[in-house]
Amino acid sequence: MERCRHAVLGVERPLRLDCGVDLGPYRVAYQTYGTLNADKSNAVLICHALTGDQFPSEQHPVTGKEGWWEKLVGPGRILDPARYFIICSNVLGGCMGSTGPQAANPATGEAWNLRFPVVTIADMVRAQAALIDHLGIPDLFCVIGGSMGGMQVLEWAASHASRVFSAVPIACAARHSAQNIAFHEVGRQAIMADPEWKGGDYRLHQTVPARGLAVARMTAHITYLSEQALQRKFGRALQDRNALGFGFDADFQVESYLRHQGSTFVDRFDANSYLYITRAMDYFDLAAAHGGVLANAFKGTPTRFCLFSFTSDWLFPTRESREIVHALNAAAANVSFVEVESDKGHDAFLLDEPEMFRTLSGFLKGAASARGLKGVA
Structure with a gap:
């Protein structure tokens, strides 16, 4: 497996965080699979969940175990590196190479620890967008993720709609519940x-x-x-x-x-x-930044959406996905939604779920056809 790459960003332009702090320079650790095509139209960004990282496929360099989304990402799978240029980065605040509390504060040379500024899902997405700029990719064919990764997908679609051709939020919500x-x-x-x-x-x-x-x-x-x-x-x-x-x-x-x-x-x-x-997950409330109306977050969006929920997921129950779907419908967005019958709970999005795989495969083929992306259908 290729070694994880690190991009040092914000040297000339620090990242303005929601808490008001300008963070820079900062590092984003990322992994890629596959090759970017000539017109840069086949890039897929995977957003990881709370305890995930930038290694969704192949052997993990720390644990030695298979990647956390091995069933979806890899040769012959739905997200095949032979078709797509797949990018996955460790979130800002993480502990697998991206700048977080364990990193050195450039002002002191000592670890930030609890002096690190509090970050939000939107901050994580801004850092990812800076990485995509660094890689010279104007827009993404797809942004996909589950749980906290799904929150990032929603933030991408709301804040960078012109750069997201298709979005797949899985087992997530537009705001974190009290529970x-x-x-x-x-x-x-x-x-x-x-x-x-x-x-x-x-x-x-x-x-x-x-x-x-x-x-x-x-x-x-x-x-x-x-x-x-x-x-x-x-x-x-x-x-x-x-x-x-x-x-x-x-x-x-x-x-x-x-x-x-x-x-x-x-x-x-x-x-x-x-x-x-x-x-960061607790603070997530997509409607709050749009006058308290979730539909406003997607107003005029050109992005194609496909949402998934699972019947036994009580952490992010189906009703929360339906709220997103209703908001997308109110914004006249192109949206598909599937509630997958499963008794595996929230973790179902990481496991072998044939119905999800079939639907996702069909959605991506349709999106590829609409984008004129060859070699996917």
């Missing part, structure tokens, strides 16, 4: 309550708030699954024992599974980045 903010706050408090967090300066003390970050991950991971999926996979099966232990070790397989999710997450993710990225 989701509440779950994020539990995770943040778990991290900040860990004595090894040290007010965000744990690197200076050569510590890691591993327990707090693991609990945050465990809590969030429950929201990514459905009750049916948990019951089908684990039920009340015991973990490596034939009887209850009458203690507080992991008696049940589901407990062991969550502990494993927490411990492995600590190995690849930064605690402060978790604080910043969850906060």
Whole structure:
């Protein structure tokens, strides 16, 4: 696999963040697959979710595991590098090479830690747009992503409509709900309550708030699954024992599974980045910047949309996708919508979902035909 690239941006023109801070220079770490065609019309931007990164396909350089969207991205798959020039960048505030709280503050030479400015989904998209400029791509054939990635897709379509030919927001919402903010706050408090967090300066003390970050991950991971999926996979099966232990070790397989999710997450993710990225999701409210009317965000849009939701997703339920669809209809946008029958919960967008794949394939072929993009249909 090609090594991840880093673009150093904002040297001459800093990025103005929503919080009022001018950030620059800043780095955007990104990965590409495939080749940009002669007229630069086949570029696809993948936007990753909260715990994702710029490696949706092939072996991950840190974990050694397959890419997080391996079922969708790769040779012979729907997003085939033989057809598209695929770009995926680590979000601003992330911990896989893009500027975030773990990066050095150019003014001091020391890690930003909690002195890093709070970023928003719109800030993440502005950094991605600067990267697309840096790559010399005037507009994107498609912007696609699920969960927080879907929020970025919506922001792209609202703020850079002329640069987005087609948009695929999956399992997302136009604003974060009170319930989701509440779950994020539990995770943040778990991290900040860990004595090894040290007010965000744990690197200076050569510590890691591993327990707090693991609990945050465990809590969030429950929201990514459905009750049916948990019951089908684990039920009340015991973990490596034939009887209850009458203690507080992991008696049940589901407990062991969550502990494993927490411990492995600590190995690849930064605690402060978790604080910043969850906060960015909490602040997301697309209608707020358009007079409180979501349809205004898409007024006059030339972008073609295809939205997906999943029947068992209680983190971003179908009704929130329907609100986006209704807003797009009110703006007379070209929009398709599919609610996929699945018992896999929110994580279904990362898994093998034939109905989603069939619909997405048909949508992209239609969009390619409308754009005159050869070699896709």
